[in-house]
Amino acid sequence: MTRATTTASRRKQVPERATARSHVKRLPIWAQSVLLLVAVLAVWQFVSGRLVDPFYLPAPSEIVTSLWLSAVDGSLWANLWTTLQETMIGFCIGATAALVAGVIFGRSPRVAAVLDPFLVALNATPRVALAPLFVVWFGIGLLSKVILVITMVFFIVFYNTFQGVRSVDATYIRVATVMGASQRQIFRTVILPAATPLIVLGLKLSIPFALIGAVIGEFIASSAGLGFQIKLASNTYDTAGTMAGIFVLMAVAVLIDLALNRLARRILFWQPESAERTTSSTM
Known part of the structure; x- marks a missing residue:
């Protein structure tokens, strides 16, 4: 009787577990991400001050308080606007x-072959090492950060665009030529649609690097911006304020990525759903 009862209870537990898993799977992706975030923040809140010194790991509540104070006095919005600009x-x-x-x-193989060594050399140059030079050349204002961002973005988008244009099947171009299409029509109807997925990927990949470039420039020399705010907080050993600035940067990067995902879905509306998901996951 005992064995039969135990077996029956186990059989009941299996459907219950399967039902619980199915409920979790039915939740939208964003809801699962929110649940994971809440769980991480709850563990973090418990650990800070109990297992870890809050000086080294401030609690999320302290970070929120620091964010609130900087938002009330207006410094957060001014610095955020500078970095976004x-x-x-x-x-x-x-x-x-x-x-x-x-x-x-991509359309001129000879030009690409001639300039390729120069592009490789420029791309191999660490942009962080150029940041102090940009400050010397262009000052501590907006221009030096913009130029640093340009150098961070250019090669990512360039190589994706170049590869996208070069990867177009030559058969399609020959067919379009035989049908009487001009070079402009071939580019608009054959090359550009085929290269668009890689171009969009390059744009998405370059956004975080653009943000990093702006912040690095503010770290080197600036009087405003989120990088300036983070540096100021770290210099005064304000770990809560430092992490607050970092979290703002993370939130900005996530919001921009979500906006680009929506834009990519509109641009790539002609792609099959499976291909679109693959492109999104790669991004």
Whole structure:
């Protein structure tokens, strides 16, 4: 009787576990991400001050308090606006130049072969090492950070665009030529659609680097920006304020990525759903 009862209870537990797992799977992805975030923050809140000195690991509540104070006095919004300006201006200029150069080089193999060693050498140069020079050349204002962002963005978008243009099947181009299409029509209807997924990928990959470039420039020399705010807090051993600035940067990067995901879905509406998911996961 005991064995039969135990077996029956185990059989009941198996469907219950399966039901619980199915409920979790039915939750939207964003809900699962929120639950994971809440769990991590709860553990963090418990550990700080009990197992770890809050000087080294401030509790999330202290970080939120620091964020609130900087938001109330207006310093958070002013610094955030400065960093966003540097990031978006540099991103737009760098991405546009990279798109043009990538298309030109992709359509001109000889030009690409001649300039390839120079591009490799420039790309191998650490942009962080150039940041102090940019400050010396262009000052501590907006311009030096914008130029640093441009150098961070350019090569990522350029190489993705170049590879996208070069990867177009030559058969499609020959068929379009036989049908009487001009070079402009071939580019618009054959090359550009085929290269778009890689171009979008390059744009998405370059956004975090654009943000990093702006913050690095602010670390080197600046009077405003999130990098300036983080550096100021770390210099005064304000770990809560330092982590508050870092979390703002993370939130900005996530929001920009979500916006680009929505834009990518609209641009790549013609792709099959499976291919679109693969591109999103790769990004």
